[in-house]
Structure formats: C-alpha cells, structure tokens
Amino acid sequence: MNKIISCIILLLIFTCPMSAQDDMTAEEIIRTMTETMNPDQSQGKMKMTIITTSGQERTFEYETFSKNKGEKSLMKYLYPQRVKGQTILMLNDANDIWTYFPKTKRIRKLATHAKKQKLEGSDFSYEDFGASNTFIEEYDAVRHKDEKTQGRQCYKLELTRKPESSASYSRIIVWVDKEYLVPLIIDYFHDDDPQLMEKQLVCSDIQLIDGLYTPMKFVMYNKFDNTHTSMEIIEVTYKVDLPDDLFTEMGMQK
Numbered sequence: 001m002n003k004i005i006s007c008i009i010l011l012l013i014f015t016c017p018m019s020a021q022d023d024m025t026a027e028e029i030i031r032t033m034t035e036t037m038n039p040d041q042s043q044g045k046m047k048m049t050i051i052t053t054s055g056q057e058r059t060f061e062y063e064t065f066s067k068n069k070g071e072k073s074l075m076k077y078l079y080p081q082r083v084k085g086q087t088i089l090m091l092n093d094a095n096d097i098w099t100y101f102p103k104t105k106r107i108r109k110l111a112t113h114a115k116k117q118k119l120e121g122s123d124f125s126y127e128d129f130g131a132s133n134t135f136i137e138e139y140d141a142v143r144h145k146d147e148k149t150q151g152r153q154c155y156k157l158e159l160t161r162k163p164e165s166s167a168s169y170s171r172i173i174v175w176v177d178k179e180y181l182v183p184l185i186i187d188y189f190h191d192d193d194p195q196l197m198e199k200q201l202v203c204s205d206i207q208l209i210d211g212l213y214t215p216m217k218f219v220m221y222n223k224f225d226n227t228h229t230s231m232e233i234i235e236v237t238y239k240v241d242l243p244d245d246l247f248t249e250m251g252m253q254k
Helices: 002-015 026-037 112-116 126-130
Strands: 041-051 057-067 072-079 087-091 096-101 106-109 139-149 152-161 171-177 183-189 197-209 212-222 227-237
Touching: 026 139, 026 152, 026 171, 072 126, 087 126, 112 126, 139 171
Parallel strands: none
Antiparallel strands: 041 057, 041 227, 057 072, 072 087, 087 096, 096 106, 139 152, 152 171, 171 183, 183 197, 197 212, 212 227
C-alpha cells in the first residue's frame, strides 16, 4: 500500500504545474503562468459569444491549433455558415497575421498594427489571442501584496510596458491563482493612459486537462463600449503533434 501511495504522489508531482511558493518573484510567477497557459502544442474547439451594446448576441464556433508555446496559432471557423472555413493564421506572437476567405479563395495579409484590432468585432484583439510571450518580453513585472479574489488566494502583479515595446496596453494588473498558477482576473489599461482601465478579463471553470490546469471560460469586458465577449472551450487536448505546414498559407486552405 505504501508503494502505491508513493507512486500516486510522484505521478502528481510530474504531471501538475510547479507548486506555488510564497517567495516566488514577479518574473517567476509570470513565466510560470505563461508556460501553463501556452503549452507546447494544443488543439481544440471554442465557442465565442459577443454581447453588443444593445444586448444582442453573435455566436461563432471554431477549431483552434497552436504550436511553439503559442508563437504559432491558427483558427478555422465552423459556425455560422457565412464564415465557415474562414481561417486566421497568426505567427511571431501575432505580429504577422493572415486571413483566408474560402468563398473567394483569397489570402490577405493584415498590416502590422492590425494586431490591436478587434477579432470579428469582439472585445478580444488579435494580440489578446496570439501574443503568447507578451507579458514576459514586453513588460516589467512587480509583485504586490497577495489578495483573495473569486474565493481564491492569488498573487497580484503589476506589469508596466517597457519603453521600447509596441504592446497595446500601457499597464496590466493580473491576479494569478496561487494553487493553479493561471490568471483569474486581468485588468488592461489604455495605450495612452496608464490610469484608464480599458478592458477586464475574467477566467473561470478551471479544469485539469492533460496534466495542465486550464480555465475553460473567459469573459472580456470592454469598459469603454459597455460590451462583453465570452469564450468557452468546448474541447481541448495538449497531447498532439501538429505538422509545421499547418501554419502556412497552404495549411490555411486545407
């Protein structure tokens, strides 16, 4: 019996993310959170629901694929019919974006600044989806006093955009779950005003998927437009081996 218990403990140690430690620095917390949220590879299906200022709903469903810890990502729309087959390819952490339109069989490369634009009119930008290492590379992190939010003990971090960075937000505050090491709330501040909160992301329904803690639902609230967009993961797996040619102009059309 003791041997069985020991094996179970070892299995948990090697399949779950690093346990939280109170002496972790802001950089260590952000790096661990980023690694948890951006696995080597992933494949799944998601549902996006946009709530407009008038209260109307617009719903999209799509397949998602990512590789190289989120540096490469591809979204292929499944629903509604008018956008079925439309594909978005993001490379280099969303600095390079292409869109494929199946009706015209044309591929269009978006301008570099397009990463700050809304995706399908939602409250998520292309950068919100595709910039996997932005928090590490584009911001300086400071750890503040730990706080409790959504009934969970969290690290509270403040990220300030580096002077040379072109990231969309001047400042970000993030609450990271101490046990799961995933974000629960992220406050995004305006590009030109570090005191003006532009958007807030709330993550919930955290599940253990293939050994990684995964928020299954995300809601982005736009404080300017009084709209919000929810993202729900319908299914996801991290145990995949995606070919490199999927993340190409040819791969977009398959």
